[in-house]
Amino acid sequence: QKEVEQNSGPLSVPEGAIASLNCTYSDRGSQSFFWYRQYSGKSPELIMFIYSNGDTEDGRFTAQLNKASQYVSLLIRDSQPSDSATYLCAGPKAAGNKLTFGGGTRVLVKP
């Protein structure tokens, strides 16, 4: 079973709409999760982190964590063409201090 799993997409959303991305994880001991944005040919950039059940909001981004169901989601409100990128979900293994990344969901925001 993959440790962190995402739908590869592409997720196509019209400009101004809400983009909803999901990530599931297998390690019940994981306490925190991270969303990174990666533009084509560039390095991952941390945009959100969450380590409690419920929602964490930062500007147009909201991260949601449901530990009972073992999923993490990212909502992008008022999507802009500049949000077109691959979004990577990352979480730690219960042992060690490294992050494991999902395969990423490609988001396309169409004007």
Place this chain on the structure above:
Amino acid sequence: EPEVTQTPSHQVTQMGQEVILRCVPISNHLYFYWYRQILGQKVEFLVSFYNNEISEKSEIFDDQFSVERPDGSNFTLKIRSTKLEDSAMYFCASSEQDPILYGYTFGSGTRLTVV
């Protein structure tokens, strides 16, 4: 804003040659990592480094790979005898505190092409 710096940005090497990829982590960071990303694939963990020693390594990080922090600022990844399948983007990352709580900052990456 502090950055993780990687050099070179792109390296082309012949199969069997040694390459050294260089990283300068953010100065007060304590945890250091190398990841790689083969084109179109996921970001894969290679090795973590803390307190001047390897703390964890993946199955990918075999005897052909080594890491060093030679002078307290640079952090290098050496591949002794490159293979075609080593062609990938290599990312250095660092974290000031426990990365499980704070995540990492990634460098801009080195694109390694083995021919």
